[in-house]
Amino acid sequence: MSSTSRLRVAICGAGIGGLTFALALSRYPDIDIDIYESARQLTEVGAGIGIFPRPWKIIKMLGLEADLLKVTETQVADGPVSSFRYRKSDQREGMEFFTLVTQGSLVLFHRADYQQTLLNHLPRRCRTHCSKRLRSYTQRQSGPIELFFEDGTTAFCDVLVGADGLKSSVRASLLSEKARWAQAEGRWKEASEILTHVDPVWCGTNAYRALIPVEKLRAIAPNHRVLSTPGVQYLGKHGYIIAYRISGGKLVNFVAFVSRHHLENTKFNGPWMSTVDPSAFASFFAHWEPDVQALIACTEKPMQWAIHTVRPMQSFISGRVALLGDAAHSMTPHQGSGAGQAIEDAYILATVLGHSNTNRSNVHRALRIYDSIRCPAAYKVMEKCRINGRYFTFELDGFDLDHLPPKQQWDYLQQLGQTWVRNWEWAWTTSVDGTVQEALRQLESRI
Numbered sequence: 001m002s003s004t005s006r007l008r009v010a011i012c013g014a015g016i017g018g019l020t021f022a023l024a025l026s027r028y029p030d031i032d033i034d035i036y037e038s039a040r041q042l043t044e045v046g047a048g049i050g051i052f053p054r055p056w057k058i059i060k061m062l063g064l065e066a067d068l069l070k071v072t073e074t075q076v077a078d079g080p081v082s083s084f085r086y087r088k089s090d091q092r093e094g095m096e097f098f099t100l101v102t103q104g105s106l107v108l109f110h111r112a113d114y115q116q117t118l119l120n121h122l123p124r125r126c127r128t129h130c131s132k133r134l135r136s137y138t139q140r141q142s143g144p145i146e147l148f149f150e151d152g153t154t155a156f157c158d159v160l161v162g163a164d165g166l167k168s169s170v171r172a173s174l175l176s177e178k179a180r181w182a183q184a185e186g187r188w189k190e191a192s193e194i195l196t197h198v199d200p201v202w203c204g205t206n207a208y209r210a211l212i213p214v215e216k217l218r219a220i221a222p223n224h225r226v227l228s229t230p231g232v233q234y235l236g237k238h239g240y241i242i243a244y245r246i247s248g249g250k251l252v253n254f255v256a257f258v259s260r261h262h263l264e265n266t267k268f269n270g271p272w273m274s275t276v277d278p279s280a281f282a283s284f285f286a287h288w289e290p291d292v293q294a295l296i297a298c299t300e301k302p303m304q305w306a307i308h309t310v311r312p313m314q315s316f317i318s319g320r321v322a323l324l325g326d327a328a329h330s331m332t333p334h335q336g337s338g339a340g341q342a343i344e345d346a347y348i349l350a351t352v353l354g355h356s357n358t359n360r361s362n363v364h365r366a367l368r369i370y371d372s373i374r375c376p377a378a379y380k381v382m383e384k385c386r387i388n389g390r391y392f393t394f395e396l397d398g399f400d401l402d403h404l405p406p407k408q409q410w411d412y413l414q415q416l417g418q419t420w421v422r423n424w425e426w427a428w429t430t431s432v433d434g435t436v437q438e439a440l441r442q443l444e445s446r447i
């Protein structure tokens with residue numbers, strides 16, 4: 001980018017996706033970066049997060065590795081690593097049946113540590129504006145994009161990136177814009193179809209999340225598996241629990257999922273996120289093995305998250321506006337990959353926008369390359385996550401695992417483990433390098 005045509009990029013949302021994008025873009029000095037965040041200050045709510053080897057490579061390329069290693073207990077390795085143990089737990093005595101071996105480590109953090117590390121690395125020239133909730137934007141064929149905030153103020157940019165999460169205002173504005181264009185050309189059916197992607201849909205699953213002090217768990221269950229293993233998943237019919245240590249081993253990240261898959265794509269009645277009493281989910285797991293009871297007994301003020309997704313759209317872009325992360329493809333958490341996909345979006349988008357061939361007049365082409373690569377890839381991952389959600393809750397084509405003879409049940413569980421590995425191994429057997437090369441190849445051959 002020549003200095004006479006400095007590109008002004010506005011990022012809406014300072015979550016994992018927005019901040020990673022800002023950091024990746026800040027490597028290109030000729031771009032002005034403004035981050036608009038609705039929250040009063042930058043704090044990540046919530047709990048643990050796992051990053052697989054594929055997005056971890058990007059974290060390394062962004063120079064975050066050394067600092068992140070200071071805030072994780074994970075001993076990062078490149079070779080085969082036992083990442084999770086799997087148990088059939090919906091019975092009085094649980095049964096361990098599978099170990100997930102990944103090629104390279106699944107690195108586990110507290111989200112706040114990840115966000116703080118990103119912020120520490122962000123150069124000053126990335127201007128962050130808090131308490132700025134975007135309401136909508138307008139763009140014309142040429143000229144700046146105008147941003148409208150809830151507080152009545154406005155701002156301008158050449159490119160707008162919506163990293164504003166599940167309930168994205170940028171997505172709502174972008175889809176309304178596309179629907180208006182379709183209506184103007186008499187494509188009424190298409191216009192109404194476009195608008196069905198504005199509101200997220202419930203996937204039929206609720207997650208109950210809590211952070212448990214390790215010492216509290218140790219006090220009631222000194223031999224608890226979570227105290228001595230990188231991570232454990234306790235599986236059963238219609239639900240599962242995932243538990244692993246974070247924050248240098250001081251806390252256990254606990255998430256219990258209760259699924260009613262037949263309610264997928266319906267409307268959830270009630271608040272999407274709320275503090276609940278542990279009894280809200282304890283009864284569902286009441287007949288599960290003792291490890292599970294110990295974890296549940298340690299939860300205090302768990303949060304209920306009704307898991308919502310974005311219905312897959314045709315595209316992540318419109319003119320000079322692009323979506324990334326959950327705003328584009330909020331997915332179920334059953335492969336621990338939503339943030340990883342946001343990180344991948346961020347890196348690819350920054351690579352094409354920051355390239356020396358990209359300037360203000362041809363920026364839409366860079367966005368189209370981003371879209372052609374990331375939109376199909378992210379939705380493929382979204383579907384894989386959905387399928388893992390079925391496997392982990394023993395949703396097995398109508399037959400009942402508990403009615404199989406023990407040997408057959410064991411064999412079936414082994415096969416099931418192999419099946420979800422095949423569905424999931426893209427996260428540790430594939431590399432982002434090929435995708436970056438493909439983006440560059442397209443950019444350099446087209447412009």
Ligand SMILES: Cc1cc2nc3c(=O)[nH]c(=O)nc-3n(C[C@H](O)[C@H](O)[C@H](O)COP(=O)(O)OP(=O)(O)OC[C@H]3O[C@@H](n4cnc5c(N)ncnc54)[C@H](O)[C@@H]3O)c2cc1C
Nearest residue numbers: 013015016017038050134164165325326336337338339340
């Ligand atoms: C239970 C659970 C477990 C998960 N575990 C994992 C895991 O292990 N690994 C993994 O990779 N992923 C995981 N995920 C998914 C991951 O949390 C998300 O995919 C990721 O946080 C998305 O990041 P984002 O930056 O796109 O969106 P968000 O984190 O939602 O950030 C959006 C930001 O935009 C701001 N914002 C919103 N609206 C506006 C507006 N109008 N104007 C300005 N700012 C706005 C918000 O305040 C927020 O800061 C999990 C998800 C769940 C629910």
